[in-house]
Amino acid sequence: MRDPQLNKHGELQHLLTLDGLPREILNAILDTAAPFTEVAEREVKKLPLLRGKSIFNLFFENSTRTRTTFEIAAKRLSADVVNLNVSTSSTAKGESLLDTVDNLCAMQADMFVVRHAASGAPVLIAQHLQNTGRDHIHVINAGDGRHAHPTQGLLDMYTIRHYKREFTNLTVAIVGDVLHSRVARSQIGALRTLGVPEIRVIGPKTLLPTALEQLGVRVFHDMREGLKDVDVVMMLRLQNERMNGALLPTPQEFYKVWGLTAEKLALARPDAIVMHPGPMNRGVEIDSAVADGAQAVILPQVTFGIAVRMAVMSMLAGQ
Amino acid sequence: MRIQIANGRVIDPANQLDSVTDLFIADGRILAHGRAPDGFTAARVIDASGLVVCPGLIDLAARLREPGFEYRATLESEMEAAMAGGVTSLAIPPDTDPALDEPGLVEMLCYRAKKLNRAHIYPVGALTIGLKGERLSEMAELVEAGCVAFSQANVPIVDNAVLMRALQYAATFDFRVWLQPIAPFLSRGGFAHDGEYASRLGLPGIPVAAETVALYTYLQLAQATGARLHITRLSSAAGLRLIEQARADGIDVSCDVSINHLHLCDRDIGHFDANCHLVPPLRSDTDRDALRAALADGRINALCSDHTPVDDDGKLTPFSESEAGATGLELLLPLTLKWAREAGVALPTALARITTDAARIVGITKAGHLAPGARADVCVFDPAASSAINRQTLRSQGKNTPFLGQELPGRVRYTLVEGQVMFDS
Numbered sequence: 001m002r003d004p005q006l007n008k009h010g011e012l013q014h015l016l017t018l019d020g021l022p023r024e025i026l027n028a029i030l031d032t033a034a035p036f037t038e039v040a041e042r043e044v045k046k047l048p049l050l051r052g053k054s055i056f057n058l059f060f061e062n063s064t065r066t067r068t069t070f071e072i073a074a075k076r077l078s079a080d081v082v083n084l085n086v087s088t089s090s091t092a093k094g095e096s097l098l099d100t101v102d103n104l105c106a107m108q109a110d111m112f113v114v115r116h117a118a119s120g121a122p123v124l125i126a127q128h129l130q131n132t133g134r135d136h137i138h139v140i141n142a143g144d145g146r147h148a149h150p151t152q153g154l155l156d157m158y159t160i161r162h163y164k165r166e167f168t169n170l171t172v173a174i175v176g177d178v179l180h181s182r183v184a185r186s187q188i189g190a191l192r193t194l195g196v197p198e199i200r201v202i203g204p205k206t207l208l209p210t211a212l213e214q215l216g217v218r219v220f221h222d223m224r225e226g227l228k229d230v231d232v233v234m235m236l237r238l239q240n241e242r243m244n245g246a247l248l249p250t251p252q253e254f255y256k257v258w259g260l261t262a263e264k265l266a267l268a269r270p271d272a273i274v275m276h277p278g279p280m281n282r283g284v285e286i287d288s289a290v291a292d293g294a295q296a297v298i299l300p301q302v303t304f305g306i307a308v309r310m311a312v313m314s315m316l317a318g319q
Numbered sequence: 320m321r322i323q324i325a326n327g328r329v330i331d332p333a334n335q336l337d338s339v340t341d342l343f344i345a346d347g348r349i350l351a352h353g354r355a356p357d358g359f360t361a362a363r364v365i366d367a368s369g370l371v372v373c374p375g376l377i378d379l380a381a382r383l384r385e386p387g388f389e390y391r392a393t394l395e396s397e398m399e400a401a402m403a404g405g406v407t408s409l410a411i412p413p414d415t416d417p418a419l420d421e422p423g424l425v426e427m428l429c430y431r432a433k434k435l436n437r438a439h440i441y442p443v444g445a446l447t448i449g450l451k452g453e454r455l456s457e458m459a460e461l462v463e464a465g466c467v468a469f470s471q472a473n474v475p476i477v478d479n480a481v482l483m484r485a486l487q488y489a490a491t492f493d494f495r496v497w498l499q500p501i502a503p504f505l506s507r508g509g510f511a512h513d514g515e516y517a518s519r520l521g522l523p524g525i526p527v528a529a530e531t532v533a534l535y536t537y538l539q540l541a542q543a544t545g546a547r548l549h550i551t552r553l554s555s556a557a558g559l560r561l562i563e564q565a566r567a568d569g570i571d572v573s574c575d576v577s578i579n580h581l582h583l584c585d586r587d588i589g590h591f592d593a594n595c596h597l598v599p600p601l602r603s604d605t606d607r608d609a610l611r612a613a614l615a616d617g618r619i620n621a622l623c624s625d626h627t628p629v630d631d632d633g634k635l636t637p638f639s640e641s642e643a644g645a646t647g648l649e650l651l652l653p654l655t656l657k658w659a660r661e662a663g664v665a666l667p668t669a670l671a672r673i674t675t676d677a678a679r680i681v682g683i684t685k686a687g688h689l690a691p692g693a694r695a696d697v698c699v700f701d702p703a704a705s706s707a708i709n710r711q712t713l714r715s716q717g718k719n720t721p722f723l724g725q726e727l728p729g730r731v732r733y734t735l736v737e738g739q740v741m742f743d744s
Binding site for chain 2: 003004019096097098116118119120121123124127128144145146147148182185209210211212214215
């Protein structure tokens with residue numbers, strides 16, 4: 001069974017997941033991203049690498065933030081960007097996912113940036129393109145269900161590398177709603193590939209997937225135990241609809257037990273960094289004092305996110 | 320027409336027959352084996368040298384999709400698939416649209432099937448009206464119309480009081496009730512076995528408890544009501560243990576497993592292969608291995624295809640949005656043979672699970688075996704040849720199977736229904 005994101009030469013054809021993505025490719029993306037961070041500092045923030053290319057942001061699930069970062073990345077590479085909020089257009093009229101894709105292919109798309117509520121939707125699109133001989137069209141997964149959010153995982157890896165240089169001596173903790181998190185799955189996949197010796201996951205049993213240990217992580221339920229001596233704390237967003245009900249009693253209780261406060265952060269290494277994929281729920285996952293504190297690298301994450309997305313796009317479709 | 324099937328390895332598990340011999344057929348019945356009866360002259364002699372001659376297969380679950388889902392399959396297309404698969408008797412689950420909850424519908428289905436003159440059908444009536452789990456169906460009338468048992472297909476009854484009443488009512492007439500163990504709330508919103516693989520793929524999981532909780536309830540209610548219970552599509556080792564315990568406690572319960580669950584596990588989903596979206600979900604490899612062992616020693620009584628043709632539109636969608644199910648009529652024999660070879664199960668034992676053992680569950684007495692006087696439903700297959708499973712070879716309108724693109728052991732050469740050759744390759 002061929003990995004649907006690699007071509008027959010083992011090169012990156014689509015970016016669908018970080019789980020199983022070879023280390024050389026992962027590192028190549030991070031290395032390619034580095035010079036792009038400087039482009040943003042220039043007066044003219046544009047490179048001609050994707051000039052004449054059409055990139056379709058195909059968002060079946062609403063997201064202003066992620067869509068915007070992809071749009072900025074594409075425009076800095078001189079691509080033409082078309083934004084489609086499909087949740088409000090074709091599928092409402094009953095058009096199937098692959099019909100939508102075929103129609104956009106007929107408009108000479110070069111790349112799709114896809115967000116979808118169903119795990120595996122971008123994989124299906126990539127397989128469809130392959131089965132129909134359209135290997136020149138690339139797919140970037142911008143978040144599918146609970147499955148993967150590879151560019152977020154990559155920008156997180158870029159951030160860790162930026163602040164910590166090496167991966168092979170780190171202890172990293174991922175905190176919160178791992179069950180519903182595509183971000184956490186991409187982080188775990190990448191951290192393992194990059195050789196992080198200890199990946200910890202902290203949360204209530206209701207928000208942790210079954211058999212999580214078999215993905216190569218240590219599971220903690222107690223924040224104080226789990227945060228002890230870690231180098232990196234990666235917080236996850238808790239969706240509103242999950243705060244009250246059968247998964248969690250109240251956001252207040254979640255904050256009390258798993259919210260990141262200065263007092264709990266003090267158990268980590270003094271130089272530990274704090275990350276969050278955004279948007280943050282202050283007072284639920286994270287205390288404002290920590291979110292705005294000296295150890296937080298949450299805004300640099302956003303900046304690096306543009307560079308990483310430029311790197312992925314240029315590697316996939318650049319001349 | 321008088322037919323002689325000559326020189327085949329005749330395997331009739333019900334009668335412990337396994338020898339190279341001749342089979343004589345007249346007037347739609349098995350006449351004799353061994354030596355030709357006095358005065359028998361065959362109008363046609365089928366040379367079965369090197370081939371296996373066994374009872375036509377009996378499938379405990381074949382969705383022909385009529386009425387209501389004719390865009391997925393029709394009686395015509397699926398009967399051709401049955402013939403090509405050597406399957407001569409089909410139990411039909413009630414999850415049609417409308418559900419098989421009315422005598423008129425069942426009569427219509429039986430009439431249509433009879434007119435096509437292919438496999439015999441055995442409708443399983445809906446236990447409750449519209450499978451809604453609220454009102455009992457007219458079971459006595461449905462049996463008169465041709466139903467052989469009652470079930471909810473994949474749609475569990477939410478209210479256990481209704482389920483208990485349904486079992487009591489069925490028990491009044493000693494009707495058989497076939498139930499698939501699905502706890503409605505524990506399985507809701509899930510699409511794959513709740514284990515490591517679903518966790519990796521981010522597919523919402525269905526825990527094993529969704530099977531065991533329902534199964535325990537069914538077994539308790541069967542004991543309390545005295546209903547004749549058959550458990551369909553077992554998927555887990557834990558479920559199997561519950562059945563064994565129930566039997567030790569004196570509860571008479573039979574069970575079956577599908578060809579997919581006999582061979583596959585959650586990892587076979589691979590890169591979100593929607594053909595592996597099945598009900599129940601494919602579970603872990605340890606579960607699968609337990610099912611294989613239990614089918615071999617008879618703790619699981621029968622194997623079925625769980626034939627569910629789905630059109631391409633129903634599968635060319637993200638996994639969680641796809642229609643569940645796989646086509647199976649043409650894979651029943653090949654996957655039985657594959658299992659028998661891999662697990663070292665003797666051919667007569669393996670064939671028993673898809674002939675005589677399945678017949679017992681449906682309540683068929685005149686088929687599923689080859690004793691003189693039996694209905695001459697016969698499958699003749701080449702055990703040394705193989706079948707390519709692909710879109711071109713499958714006769715079923717549904718091309719959806721996890722085994723697409725594979726070469727499986729065994730090839731059906733002739734299918735006879737009531738002494739008529741209906742398939743000849």
